[in-house]
Amino acid sequence: MxxxxxxxxxAEMLNAQAAKAxxxxxxxxxLDEGQRASIRVxxxxxxxxxxxxxxxxxxxxGKTRIAAALIDAVRQCGGRTAIVMPAGLGAQWQAELRLFDSSDRTLLPLRSYESFIRGFGSDxxxxxxxxxxKRRDERLRDRRQQRELxxxxxxxxxxxxxxxxxxxxxxxEPANGDLPWRRELMPALEALSKGRRRNMRDGGRGERRSTHRAAHAALETFDIQSLQIGPARDWRRVSSEEYRRAVLPVIxxxxxxxxLVVIDEAHKARGEESSLSRILGPLIWECEDPFRLGLTATPVELDADQWRNTLKRLVAPQGAATDDGADDNALSALEKPISDYATTAKRLQTEPLCEALVAKFEQDAKAFSDALGPYVIRRDKRSDKELVAFRxxxxxxxxxIRTVSVAPAEMGRDWLRAFCAAETLSILPQTDRSMKRRRLTIETGHGLDKLILEPGATEAVSDLDFWSRNALLPEGANIFEHPAIRAAVKTIEAATAEGRKVLVFGTLVSPLQALTRLLDxxxxxxxxxxxxxxxxxxxxxxxxxxxxxxxxxxxxxxxAPASIDEVSRLLEERYGAVHRKRRAGLRAMHRExxxxxxxxxxxxxxxxxxxxxxxPGELFGESRTALFLEALEGRLARRPQARGTGEPIDWTAAQLLQEAQALISELTEGAGDGFAEERSDGTLSRDASLLQLLSSHLVDYSGHEGNFARLLYGQTPPQxxxxxxxAFNREGSWPMVLVAQSTVGREGLNLHEECRTVVLLHAEWNPGVVEQQIGRVDRKNSRFLKDYHAGVWxxxxLSPPRIEIHCIQMDGGYDSHHWAVLRxxxxxxRAQLHGDVVATKDRAQDRTNAExxxxxKRLERATPDFYPSPTTAFDLSPDPPPDLGRIGRYLG
Incomplete structure (x- = not known):
């Protein structure tokens, strides 16, 4: 090796890369100018x-591009890299790595213990x-070919x-006293370390053999650095958590x-017991002189102290071998400058500007910059020449950023009455909790069918008090008529009518499902x-x-048809006519x-x-053949034009095979370990064949959640x-509207290639989440920049195109308060991360007030700027100021 x-x-390789670029x-x-500056730093x-x-x-x-440049340099120098990333970003990382090495064959992300063990398997x-x-061996070979193992x-x-x-x-814990293969690794390693042989047990024999090879691989490392595996234990009896603590360093x-360890979205899962913290702590085995690179656009979100929490993932492991807690002291030294800066920046938003306040900011901003400078480099849009020129x-x-306000006068009488009554219930002192929660329910549209539209099962409407009766909507009302849903639909369709795609974010699944179905x-x-x-x-x-x-x-x-029955009749009539017209062509293609x-x-x-x-099968309707053709047609950019003529695509065999192969490749790539997950007894949790993977996709594609608008939420399969x-990044193809639950689609995903319009259906409490959401379309080579450069406007x-962010807000109630807190x-x-410290009211008066x-101008000059400057040097002398001394000790 x-x-x-x-x-x-x-470092030489990085400088050579920068010079070449x-x-x-x-x-x-x-690498652009800013990325070159970063790798030089x-x-x-x-x-x-x-x-x-x-x-x-x-x-x-382009943080990922910077990391990929470093990874490539480490690879060329014979080093190894671990990239720790959120689920769903593997394909994007693979694409970035291939830019630097076209022959790169990096595996799909390791996501499960089963995959770790099967990586040691043999025919x-x-x-x-x-x-x-034979079937099991073929599946194993297929997983290796797909670069899962x-x-x-x-x-x-x-x-x-x-x-x-x-x-x-x-x-x-094993049933009936048996030791399943998932608990085989620790006893196997224990036996090997004592020179004993462990007999092979029945059941899951392949997984057990693979586990024993994993134990051998771990034991071989003891020659480099011993690993304390603790006293002998009955591994059948320990809790799952205790077994996991013991097995993570062995894995x-x-x-x-x-x-090199690269931590993508390094701010996520901050808890000490989170999966990410476990990976970065006991699991990752680093060399004697490792480098940790963290990537995040939002190192701080709600609390300024989150800077320290994020940085601890990079610095603390290097001080872990010391007993004096000095690494914690170094990070603790950051608390005061960070807190002072955040407090003063907040004062700038509310207090009149004066000499004393500006001087205080200049002092705190310098301390903030000096404290974080050894840790952080940051480029923001202030350094983007194109965007500066635009402004x-x-x-x-x-x-x-536009606020789409739903005024009380626009709600309609029934919704306004229920809205006001629910607001009142929330502040009445003697109202039970379920009644108070109706305020949130009515404004967000969450669970309306259960909590608002249906009276309580144990009490008649006549038994409710005045406010509770009025908080109920009349019979026949539904979530699809919710004022916020209607406002969102109007905003979205204004954009799609111009041929623009729209990305929608929300927190609650019920309203997102309703919006998706209504748009469709x-x-x-x-x-x-x-x-x-x-x-x-x-x-x-x-x-x-x-x-x-x-x-x-x-x-x-x-x-449009006047009833649902008329819609169904017209759909069947038109679909049948189209099917009969292209039947001959499809059958000829089938023969080929x-x-x-x-x-x-x-x-x-x-x-x-x-x-x-x-x-021959039924080639339209809900048959698998029809859904398969529909799924392929959804991939083609000319699909809307085909619909515009009233005709679906006339396929050729060559074209269909080409599109089918592309679809299968995307499915297997997106499935990751979910494509091959197995139960602890060794049986498949689902048939892991390509046929089953494709069939599962066709079920999801059958129209239950629509095609014009699609919903991306927790239950959406990885593939x-x-x-x-x-599809959302492909010009002209559906969906035109992607409705995403914020916890699923807010980080890492590139959704910018064909979209520059974002709709925020629900207010967030965390502004870092909103920055991540907008960041899905505000990226390099975005649709906004393409439209701007094209010059059609x-x-x-016309006015120049911009990235549009529409915030849907119910006026006059708790929803307005929620949005005010978020702002x-x-x-x-933005004051901490973007240098945006001057209040809007002050900006509006600076042209007429010279003082x-x-x-x-002084505030702007003092604003912290962590732009990567290769000439920056930090004092590492024996007697630096106390705070920077601790930082220098552990970073230099």
């Missing part, structure tokens, strides 16, 4: 002996009957991606040692009214309420696919399992999430 050449050599220029180079820190750095660039500025391990063993040992992988969720693994040893030329920010129902009515094709044979049962609300809407399109399958074409053979030979991301005499916290966050303008 090649020996790591050291960090000085890595500079020669090529920003248009052709992989990293090179300088490496030469100074520093071994921890947080890249805290604003969302969308024939299971001792099954010939047919069953290593071809050799885990420790031979130069770059290893590990999911944040990996250390959530559980070890259930780390079997994965091998790492020179200077047009006099506005490139982000257009309204799109269907427009298509039917205009005589365009709609890919459904009938109205799905789960969408009838949404369609009923769309039919009742005042803006229901002229010429059969011929190619007989010649061994893999995609053709898979298609025949959905569309069997000798069974479908990946496909939705790809200029030719038509206040957002201002504090005020001078104070504002």
């Amino acid at each position: 090649r020996i790591f050449e050291g960090w000085d050599r890595v 500079e020669d090529l220029g920003d248009e052709k180079a992989l 990293i090179a300088g820190r490496l030469r100074e002996g520093r071994r921890a750095l947080l890249v805290a660039d604003e969302v969308g500025m 024939g391990d299971d001792d099954l009957a010939a047919g069953w063993q 290593p071809n050799g040992n885990w420790r031979d992988e130069k770059i290893l991606m590990i999911s944040h969720a990996f250390a959530r693994m559980s070890f259930p 780390g040893r079997a994965l091998g040692r790492f020179d 200077e030329k047009h006099g506005v920010d490139y982000r257009d 129902a309204r799109a269907m009515l427009r298509h039917l009214a205009e005589g365009r094709h709609w890919p459904a044979r009938r109205v799905h049962a789960g969408t009838e309420d949404a369609l009923r609300a769309a039919l009742r809407a005042p803006d229901c399109p002229s010429g 696919i059969i011929a190619r399958a007989r010649d061994g074409h893999e995609s053709a053979m898979l298609i025949l399992q959905i569309w069997p030979e000798g069974d 479908t999430r990946r496909l939705l991301q790809a 200029r030719k038509n005499g 206040e916290r957002w201002a504090s966050l 005020l303008a001078d104070l504002i």
Whole structure:
């Protein structure tokens, strides 16, 4: 194995990369000016002996590219890298790594204990009957080919991606006193360390053999650095948590040692017992001189002390061997400058500017910069030349944040009455908790059917008090008519009518589902009214309420069917006509696919399992064949144009096979370990074949959640999430609207290629979440920049395009208070991360008040700026000031 050449050599490689990129220029180079500055700073820190750095660039500025450059340099110098990342980002990291090394074959992220163990598997391990063993061996080989598992040992992988969720693994207690293979690793290692042989038990024999190889791999590391495995225990009896604590460092040893650890979204899961903290603590086995690189756009979100919490993941491991707690002291030294700066920045937003306040800010800002400087580099949009030029030329920010207020007069009498009554219930002193919560329910639309529309089961409406009776909506009202939902629909459709895609974020699933279904129902009515094709044979049962609300809407399109029955009749009639028209072409194509399958074409053979030979099947409606064609048509950018003519796509066999292969590739890539997860008894949790993976996708694609608008939430399978991301980034293809639950779609995902409009349906408490949400479309090479550079707006005499953020807000109640709190916290966050400390009211007066303008200029000059400057040096002398001395000791 090649020996790591050291960090000085890595620094040379980084400087060479920067020089090469500079020669090529920003248009052709992989690294732009800011990224080149960042890797030069990293090179300088490496030469100074520093071994921890947080890249805290604003969302969308290419942090991953900087990390990929460092990883490539480490790889070329013989070092190993672990990338610890949130689930769902593996494909994006693989794409970045391939930019630096076209032959890169980095594995998909390691997400489960089962995958870790199966990585040590070999053909024939299971001792099954010939047919069953062949199937298991083929599955193992397929997983290696798909780059889910290593071809050799885990420790031979130069770059290893590990999911944040990996250390959530559980070890259930065995039933009937048996020792399942999930608890085999510790007793196997214990036996090996004492020179004893452990007999193979029945059940899960393949997994047990793989586990014993993992134990051997861990034991071999004891020659390098011993590992204390504790006293002998009955591993069948310990709790799952205790077993996990014991096994995590053993797993780390079997994965091998790492020179570089990259922590993507380093601010996430801050708890000491979170899966990410377990990975960075007992699991990751680092070399004697490791480097940790953290990546996050939001190192601080709500509390200024979160700076220390984030940085601890980078610095604390280096001081772990000391007993004096000095690493904690170094981080504690950050508390006062961070707190003082946050407090003073907040005062700037509320107090009149004066000499004393500005001087105080200048003092605190310098202390803040000096304290964080050794830890952090950060580029924000202040350093983006294009965006600075945009602001200077047009006099506005490139982000257009709009409040979409739902005024009481726009709610309608019934909704307004219920809204006011629910607000009153929330402040009455003797009201029970369930009644108080109706305020939140009515404003967010969460659980309306259960909590608002239906009276309590144990009491009649007549028995309720005045306010409780009025908090009930009349019979027949539904969530699809909620004022906030209606306002969101109006905002979204204004954008889609211009051909623009829209990204929607919300926190509560029920309103998000309602919005998705209503948007889809309204799109269907427009298509039917205009005589365009709609890919459904009938109205799905789960969408009838949404369609009923769309039919009742005042803006229901002229010429649309008048009832659900009429809609179903028209859908079946038109779909049947289209099917009959292209029947001959599809059957000819089917015959060609059969011929190619007989010649061994893999995609053709898979298609025949959905569309069997000798069974023409129903080629429309809800058959698997129809759904398969619909799923493929959804991938093509010309799909809307095909619908515009009233016709679906006329396929050729070559085109269908090409699109089918692309779909299968995206499915397997997006599935990750979910594609092959197995139960503890060794049986498959679902058939792990490509056919089952494709069939599962077709079920999800069958229209239950729509096609024009799609919902991305916790229950969306990993492979479908990946496909939705790809489709949303593809010009012209559906979905036009992606409705995302904020916990699922807010971090890491690139959704910017065709979208510059974001709708925030629900207010967040955490401004860092909002920055992450907007950051999905505010990125390099975004749709906004493409539209701006295209210049169509200029030719038509229009205002320049901007990134639009629409905040849906119910006026006059708790929802307004919620948004006000978020705006206040957002201002504090931007002061700490974006240098945006001057209050809006002061900005508005600086042109007419020379004294005020001078104070504002002083604030701007004093604002902390962690832009990567290679010339920055930190005092590492024996007698520096106390705070910086501790920092220098542990970073230099």
